[in-house]
Amino acid sequence: MTSHSTRKLHGDLPSASSKVASADRKELAAIAFERTRMPMVVADARTPDLPIVLANKSFLELTGYAAEEVLGRNCRFLQGPATSPTAVAEIRAGIADEREVDVEILNYKKSGEQFWNRLHLSPVHGDDGQILYVFGSQIDITEYRRIEALEASEHRLLREVDHRAKNVLAIVDSIVRLSNAEDPALYAASIQHRVHALARAHSLLAERRWTSISVEEIIRQQVAPFAAARASFSGPDIRLPAPDVQPLALVFHELAVNAARHGALAVARGTLSISWKPGPLGTGLNIRWQEVGTGIPPKSAKRGFGTVIVGAMVEKQLQGRIERNWGNEGLLVNIKIPADRSPSYDAPLDHAK
Numbered sequence: 326m327t328s329h330s331t332r333k334l335h336g337d338l339p340s341a342s343s344k345v346a347s348a349d350r351k352e353l354a355a356i357a358f359e360r361t362r363m364p365m366v367v368a369d370a371r372t373p374d375l376p377i378v379l380a381n382k383s384f385l386e387l388t389g390y391a392a393e394e395v396l397g398r399n400c401r402f403l404q405g406p407a408t409s410p411t412a413v414a415e416i417r418a419g420i421a422d423e424r425e426v427d428v429e430i431l432n433y434k435k436s437g438e439q440f441w442n443r444l445h446l447s448p449v450h451g452d453d454g455q456i457l458y459v460f461g462s463q464i465d466i467t468e469y470r471r472i473e474a475l476e477a478s479e480h481r482l483l484r485e486v487d488h489r490a491k492n493v494l495a496i497v498d499s500i501v502r503l504s505n506a507e508d509p510a511l512y513a514a515s516i517q518h519r520v521h522a523l524a525r526a527h528s529l530l531a532e533r534r535w536t537s538i539s540v541e542e543i544i545r546q547q548v549a550p551f552a553a554a555r556a557s558f559s560g561p562d563i564r565l566p567a568p569d570v571q572p573l574a575l576v577f578h579e580l581a582v583n584a585a586r587h588g589a590l591a592v593a594r595g596t597l598s599i600s601w602k603p604g605p606l607g608t609g610l611n612i613r614w615q616e617v618g619t620g621i622p623p624k625s626a627k628r629g630f631g632t633v634i635v636g637a638m639v640e641k642q643l644q645g646r647i648e649r650n651w652g653n654e655g656l657l658v659n660i661k662i663p664a665d666r667s668p669s670y671d672a673p674l675d676h677a678k
């Protein structure tokens with residue numbers, strides 16, 4: 326140390342100081358270094374491996390080490406298994422180039438607790454331009470990072486809620502525009518039933534915390550109130566992502582209402598069999614809706630709102646295909662929903678008209 330002290334430091338002057346303060350500048354600087362709440366260390370650049378020669382109270386408090394445990398050591402003792410080697414390499418390169426370094430690095434306290442360190446390093450040169458010391462300051466940004474991560478996940482959640490609200494509003498919009506009845510009371514009732522079907526699917530999603538829902542559960546929820554013991558449900562446990570649940574629920578609501586009014590559930594011995602399986606490559610979803618007991622379609626059958634909404638949900642919202650055929654036994658509906666498709670949240674339903 327004695328040989329070091331003969332060299333003159335190329336020091337910075339304070340940005341603002343009066344004559345009085347200038348006279349006490351060195352002592353005041355030492356007091357400030359010790360009293361600041363910012364952890365700080367100084368390493369000796371002329372001794373191999375940059376040992377710490379000064380550390381303030383805040384540094385010891387942050388890291389949990391005692392003075393004698395840090396003096397004479399290289400600061401890398403703060404690093405550990407999860408510290409990024411890239412961040413370390415960045416520091417190494419900055420020190421070698423004798424330039425300032427700003428890096429966020431994962432460090433460890435003496436207790437083993439991890440903390441995120443926003444590290445700033447700055448070389449201190451002598452009047453002759455030779456590097457003498459490296460000054461370092463550490464800010465614990467663990468809490469800041471935690472809040473940042475929380476905010477990011479909150480942001481994602483809000484976007485998700487926004488998408489889903491838009492999606493369901495688009496469905497409701499179609500229901501309102503396309504529902505059709507001469508009588509205002511019937512018109513209101515038809516809308517209400519459809520909105521209730523959506524609400525039931527919504528409750529199911531909320532109960533499951535907006536995770537995927539089994540196809541069987543979605544179908545049963547919508548069909549069982551109309552079909553009671555006359556429907557059979559069969560298929561493997563396939564789960565549908567949350568955004569697809571409401572469109573599919575409305576499809577089954579409409580098919581069930583239609584069957585109850587004009588189809589198999591409207592005749593005494595009519596039955597309904599609903600089965601599903603994955604698509605040909607083991608992905609996606611194929612659903613078969615078979616009504617039995619009605620025979621050929623009633624002459625009065627026309628493309629009503631139910632058919633329109635089913636088509637809109639399958640083709641626009643779920644980007645699938647639907648086929649309706651009347652066999653000898655009754656209506657057969659095949660629905661194919663592909664697995665890979667672009668997000669369907671905002672798909673407009675207007676074309677369904």
Ligand SMILES: Cc1cc2nc3c(=O)[nH]c(=O)nc-3n(C[C@H](O)[C@H](O)[C@H](O)COP(=O)(O)O)c2cc1C
Nearest residue numbers: 368375399400401403404413416417459460461463
């Ligand atoms: C003054 C000074 C302070 C430092 N403070 C830290 C620190 O708080 N955390 C850290 O991970 N590394 C810190 N370092 C970096 C390491 O001491 C070391 O330079 C770095 O790990 C790169 O060198 P290495 O590859 O030989 O380990 C500091 C370095 C200096 C010179």
